[in-house]
Amino acid sequence: MSAAPPTPGAISSTGRRIAITAATIGVIYGYDIGNISGALLFISDEMRLTPALQGSVTTVLVAGNIVGALVAGKLATAVGRRTTMLLVAVGYALFSAWSGVVSDVLWLDVARFFLGLSIGLSLVVAPIFLAESAPAAIRGALVVGYQVATVTGILLAYLVDWALAGSGNWRLMLALSAVPSVLVIFLLVRLPDTARWYVLKGQHEQARRTLRLVDPQADADREISAIQADIAAERGGRFGEMFRRPYSTATAFVLVLGFLVQITGINAITYYSPMIFKEMGFRGNATVIGLPALVQAAALVATIGSLFVVDRVGRRPVLLGGISAMMLSGLVMISVFATGSLEGGGSLWGFAAILVFTAAFNFGFGSLVWVYASESFPARLRTFGASLMLTADLVANLIVAQFFLPLLDGLGGVTTFALFLVLAAVSWVFVHRYAPETSGRPLESIRTYWENGARWPTTPR
Template sequence: MGSTETRKTPRLAVLVGIAAASVGVIYGYDLSNIAGAMLFIPKEFDLDTAGVQWITTMVVIGEIAGAIIGGWLANRIGRKKSVVLVAVTYAVFALMCALSVSVPMLMVARLLLGLTIGVSVVVVPVFVAESSPADIRGSLLVAYQVATVVGIIIGYLAAYALAASGGWRWMLGLAAVPAVVVALILMRMPDTARWYMLKGRTEEARRTLRMVEPAADVDAELAEISRALHEERGGALREMLRPPYLRATVFVVVLGFFIQITGINAIVYYSPKLFEAMGFHGNFALLILPALVQVAALIAVFVSLVLVDRLGRRPILLGGIAMMVLANALLIGVFVAGENFGGALTALGFIGVLLFTVGFTFGFGALVWVYAGESFPSRLRSMGSSAMLTSDLVANAIVAGFFLTMLQTLGGSGTFAVFGALALLAFVFVYKFAPETKGRQLEDIRHFWENGGQWPAVSASGAEAETTGR
């Protein structure tokens, strides 16, 4: 009987991880459904380019505010309750978007919607990381990106299905459906053992650990979590801004900024506009082709899911960024080749967008959640994720707010030259500073920062350092 329970252990851990990661469906749907809705909203409300960018960007501004408070909320009421609250309020604000009768009302609804998403992108990686055994933690964190890409695809397909009738209100309102489903799934899940210990609820922490890892030495794990919590002195923000965790804070903030400033959401938010600029026309081309791009991205993230706990984090991240650099070079060439798109040139433009999106999803898209969940010890983890995702969202707001203007003033070649240069800088940064956390216990990762950005010869758990020093 004992062996049977042991074989079932991974299923329990995976269930917790997948349930939390499914929040990514909500995030992904919101990213793409606005692209379809924006084919119709400007006509209804007589919007110019600046108005289109503002409505698109309002949700990101809300996300920044949500990311700032997300870490505090996760520590205050718990990881699970925070995510359930996000799902419920998201459903309410999605319906508010659908019922908007004016531009100000739509902007406020988008702002509040973004607030809920901002909290989710901070809390979910923490929830998943703290609910997962070390040997599959990376895979479960990548599963969040899988769910996000699935949500993006659903958003494009829903937009296409409703495009003939111009039903942009339905496009936005249907976002409430996955939110309600996710809330119902998560309500029956426990919170994390680390949060229970943070609040002094030892017996609940013990029950949670037994559910997730019944074969583990629960008392030893609780003792390690408790020791780590007691070792962390002072306020979370003060501790993040002084050695040894200042190095970790700078790393995640800069990484978060690079993830978005390299341009992925310019393609997701404005893909119909971009495809129009490359010579595509009609609802099928403008909404189904972006969905096909995301199907390829979904395949890429599954490959990343399989490899992240085998090859490690660094090879996947560097490989993905390298693909983005090549894609930018191809897109620059396409736009330089001529203004009259058609035939092979248009096809090459589509391939460039495809390669860019696949590269992002394979590397940055998958690994952002891994590094957000792994880079800090228990009490700093939600605040660290908040700092990383706030930086990520600030860059997202910059891209969402200026991409169409860049496309009009710099042209396609100039725009993707800027993104290409930023991708090269990101590659250099990751190569020099990203730690390899494959197989490390969460409580051991702090030794990397304590040792000046290098793994010590032997970690606290006895694991040998990586030969790269990272």
């Protein structure tokens, strides 16, 4: 008796494992970038760190991100998406555990650099692995779910830090993510590589078997033909082409936008919000670590909310609205520090400003900015575009991570948050002037905008 055909819309067991793996990777990534926020309070006391050394503990992670991101594409092509993700999971497990047993700041920096390198690989390869592995029925949900899982991981990091604040056990705060990392290793070894990678390596029969495992209802031969056509379209791209007409304008756009995403200060809050709350007059480790957990809960709600409105109102209104709220929050923060009202009502206004700033970022920049890199170039240049934006983003992140605490300590809250306000205003002007409204437009149509000198063609092309 033959097996019953799969139910339309049903997800295979392989598809479910991919979904679970995606969610777990996203949570670990979020946890590993968020846990330093609370841990740094106790590390600084134990190791007697200056603001510059406190910044270095965070900065080396971002430096590792940059190195990992630069080598990720070539590594994933050479050894496979799944093998690279296995290296990421092993790195997460090994270096987060190492961070929890070091004895001085030098070895902590070394461990966090290699953890950052693992994160950098993940930043590039995880979205590729998920997009290429996911069955069509859940591909969109996985992309959205990965972003939500990342914010959830940051929230979880703050909750763990808050729970351990009484004991001051920063080692456990940093090392805990090793546990789910080991789980991911066991999940990944049971998954195939992506059909696209198998086709890229000429292993068509393995690609066919993978497609049938992931989505039994798919037409495997038709999918392989589509993958071959897409790979052919991507061939022939040259990095130098990014800086020549007609794509030089699009390249400048994604570079500046990627830089502005981070330089406006979101990771100053992600990394250092407990110290900001201390500057604002809040007292007690449980309080200054617990408040960021509320901030990240609001960020999670804002991220989910953005998904429901972006297709209805368009990308530009969502981006500009989010940046406007960030600017308003900056004004409140400047007022709180300028008036010296850092006790009672003043500090509560400051908390509200930090919460709104973070939620507004995730509603606008955090949810939408990466879409432009994928839409602005033809297939043969799309990977270069995404890599350039990510590089600009990480360089700005490095600057914020290293210099925020010395600025706050040396120049004070008014000057520091005034600088972020100016940068947010520059971002608003830049998005208003240069970001096209691409909602509902096909990729070919969007590409012609940049090929036409950042103007929509007046006649159909």
